[in-house]
Amino acid sequence: MVSAVYVQTSIKGNIDLSTDSGAYYREYWTDAHEINPKSEVIRREIIDRFFPGSLVGKRILEIGVGGEGGLISCLAKDNDVHGVDISDAAARNCSRMGLPFTVANLDTDKLGFADGSYDVVFALEVFEHFANPQFALEELRRVLKDDGQLL
Secondary structure (H helix, E strand, O other), rough: OOOOOOOOOOOOOOOOOOOOOOOHHHHHOOOOOOOOOHHHHHHHHHHHOOOOOOOOOOEEEEEHHHHHHOOHHHHEEEEOEEEEEEOOOHHHHHHHHHHOOEEEEOOOOOOOOOOOOOOEEEOOOHHHHHHOOOHHHHHHHEEEEEEEEEO
16 A cells, blocks of 8 residues: 655745746845855855866856855955845845856846856855756856856
């Protein structure tokens, strides 16, 4: 005999998730007025692991910068960086940190950058949030240089 298992997802708030979950993620992060020191250590470890020499003089795009400015907050001094997130709080936080930023829903929005314009694209821990990851991946590939790196 086969028994059925039923799973129900519980979400905080009154917003239903759908194939366009933009409304949910717009308020996903809260305003951060300082960066958690633990986040800073993790960012440095990621950068040092994948770019052990250095990462200087590159055009870098980060998708999903979150509430603390993402990896680009560590890389802005020596590189041309840009962040993308759907969250309004992420936009406010990046603005406070002086980081260039675009609000976009990568399930549906094309990025406003030329083809092949970035050396490095970071998209860490974001694909599980996309309703249309194929569209997002194609758009990231489009803005990445032929010899660029997507992490």
